[in-house]
Amino acid sequence: MLAGLAGYVDGFAFVFLGGYFVSFMTGNTTRASVDVSQLSLVSAAFALTLIVAFVMGVMAGTLVPGDRARGQLRVLLLILSLVCAAAILAGFEWRWASGCCLAFAMGALNTVFARGGQVAFGVTYMTGALVKVGQGLVGAMRGQAGTGWPRHLLLWASIASGAVLGAAASAWIGQGALWIIAGALAVLLAISWIVRARPPRAGSVG
Template sequence: MVVGIRRRELALAVVLAGVSGFLDAVGYISLGGYFVSFISGNSTTMAAEAAQGAWHGAGRAMGLVGLFFVGVLAGSVLSRIGDGRTVVLWATTGLVTVSAVARSLGVGVPAVLLIAVAMGLLNATFLRGGEVSVGLTYMTGTLVKAGQRLVDALTGGPRWAWARHMVLWVALTGGALGGAFAYAHWHLAAFWIADGVLFAAAVTTTVVRRVTQTAIETPRS
């Protein structure tokens, strides 16, 4: 749960939610109305297209769902290796880098499709007991929790617990807005912006977690 994580973890979650929104907007525009991380939207699109006999569109939506699922599987595996969080972050950064390079080489659509795998992978960043504790690419449940916590605040509960949930939605929405503007100016070269942010997040997380672990392991005199 968002309310159960530390401030620096919340800061990382906000950054990653923003990147998720950014990449989803770039993917949505470039693919003509299909998402690379909003799988509920792709599922609805797939069903609507199939009902109308538009099998090509239904297949495209289903393919994106499948690629996202592959990313989820990969994230579940990688999260069990070493310091799972940093492994997942570096793997996600690597996939986005490959996508950006592929786009630079003129391989457009496959580059975008690889982002769907990266987004599935990204959701393994925050795990607790093997389950996702902070969703980074989907916000329906987050908004539900924000509403519930806001009512709690108005009836004598924790005053600002709702804001921890709401800030993730704001981050994703702001990231999506940034992604739309970036695509309008640089098209798929906008991948490099997201890649730079992910790289910085991965480096920072790696350093912070190593310093923290060293401090824990160092005996006090």
């Protein structure tokens, strides 16, 4: 679900920002480098600002206090707040500020499943996921069990389908498309809170 949400946000942002990304920092690095080579310094500065915002989001998500369960809820709340802020800013056509809020949010998103301060896996790292798919397929052809390639393929498919929806929503609805993802995040946050608030079931005896 988180990969799908990230894909939606990145698809929306790619259209809204005119070819820049808020979760795919390799793409922004290439854009910045090409812009510098062409002396398009304002465009390069925009790409670099998005990269800095993404890194700051990772830092903020890593610094969120609390145990793992509470930390996840607080990071999701932070992401929801940033997406809402981005939606408001987008309504005023403040693209730079809105893009930075979204990049910050996507950086924080990658820390949701952090363990001991380390990211267990990157929700938006699709190059790594595809590498795992390729390696897993080779392992499966060699008869190895538990290569896990379907899981990584599902992660890639989730972000790809989310990007399709985000780009389409941006074209059809405009800036208001961000409120759709804000609503989805609010629902996800509510479900996560309800699940974690349930008392643990007593173990069976016998």
